[in-house]
Amino acid sequence: MTDVADEEATTPTKAKAKPKAAATAKAKRAKEKVSDPLDVPLFDSAGERQGDVRLPKVIFAEKVNTPVMHQAFVRQTNNARxxxxxxxxxxxxxxxxxxxxxxxxxxxxxxxxxxxxxxxxxxxxxxxxxxxYAQRMPKQMRRLALRSALSQKATEGRVRVIDGFAIEEPKTSLAVGLMDAIGFDDTTLVVLPAPNFVVSRSFENLPGIKIVLARNLNIRDLFTHTYLLLAKDCLELIEENFSRPERPKAGRGDHDDHEDHGDQEAQ
Known part of the structure; x- marks a missing residue:
């Protein structure tokens, strides 16, 4: 009995792993691998990648507001009745x-x-x-819903940018090749800066693909399409039309100026 006890006492015990520390390290490595959602791939009209492009932060970095998006979607569908x-x-x-x-x-x-x-x-x-069935909704809430939907698309990695659609004649085969090269295999919303007859005719025979202008971007189209394909010129238009307006802040210096002006008038 004594020998057995001595052997057990002298046997080295295995160090227990720390699951919490391991999980923390794993999460940290995974976080480092995740790229910035605002940096999206940039392609040319042939489907070849030209690098990355930075999405406007004021549009695609909005905190997702699900209730406002739902309200905007219900409003748009009811107004269509x-x-x-x-x-x-x-x-x-x-x-x-x-x-x-x-x-x-x-x-x-x-x-x-x-x-x-x-x-x-x-x-x-x-x-x-x-x-x-028409419903009213403030403009700022509608813009907030649109920014939330665009930010969600960017976070999920479902946004791609095209550096111009250099299509000389309408051909469905060119549109199919472009979608295959980009890797979009589901419903896609294509956003153009201005009407383009050649591009519209090339994509109109493809099921699940819709062409929309940047100024007509809406919450329903974003909800009913999986991917978002933007022309590069649309980024500036989207930022101009749907960004949050800056409100001027009245500083203390302005108040002091008014007081000084009043004192001068009194004198």
């Missing part, structure tokens, strides 16, 4: 002027018109009527 559905009430349905049968003595339920809602071919109760 016609609201022309209509049903006839008892006042508008034709016929039914005379009482169908006498009040008493038949053993049947009492009815005053064959156009009652309970009768076949009668009116509709609580049916839809023409109305407006």
């Amino acid at each position: 016609q609201g022309t559905a209509a049903t006839k009430t008892r006042a508008t349905v034709s016929g039914g002027g005379a009482k169908p049968y006498r009040q008493k003595g038949t053993g049947r339920a009492r009815h005053g018109s064959i156009r009652e809602p309970s009768m076949k071919g009668g009116a509709v109760v609580f049916g839809p009527h023409p109305r407006s």
Whole structure:
């Protein structure tokens, strides 16, 4: 017994690993590998990579605001509704002027018109009527929703930039080759700075691809398309149209100037 105890006492014990420290180091290495989401690949019209381009921070570095994006999406879809559905009430349905049968003595339920809602071919109760589904939303909230959606696309690595669409004639094969070279295999929203007939004709036969101008960028198109393909000239337009406006701040110096001006007038 004594020998066994001595052997156990002299046997070196293995050092226990520190899982917390290992997990922290692993997370740190993973964080170092992640590139800046604002640096996105830049391609030419042939699909060859030309390096990276920096996205505007004021647009693509916005904190994602999910409730505002949802509100903007619901607003846009509701504003697209016609609201022309209509049903006839008892006042508008034709016929039914005379009482169908006498009040008493038949053993049947009492009815005053064959156009009652309970009768076949009668009116509709609580049916839809023409109305407006339009919703209003402040401009700054709409811009915030758009910046949030664009920032989410950039964070997920779903944004690519094209340095001009040098397509001389409309060919679907050129558009297919460009999408394959870029690596987009799902629905894509192509954003142009200005109308381009050749580019639009080249992409219009491809399913799941939509062409939109930079000034018409909207939350619904960003939600319904997986990837975002931007022309390089669109970056400046997007920054001009959808950036957060800078509010002038009144400093103490301005207040002092007003006081001095008032003192001079009093003298």
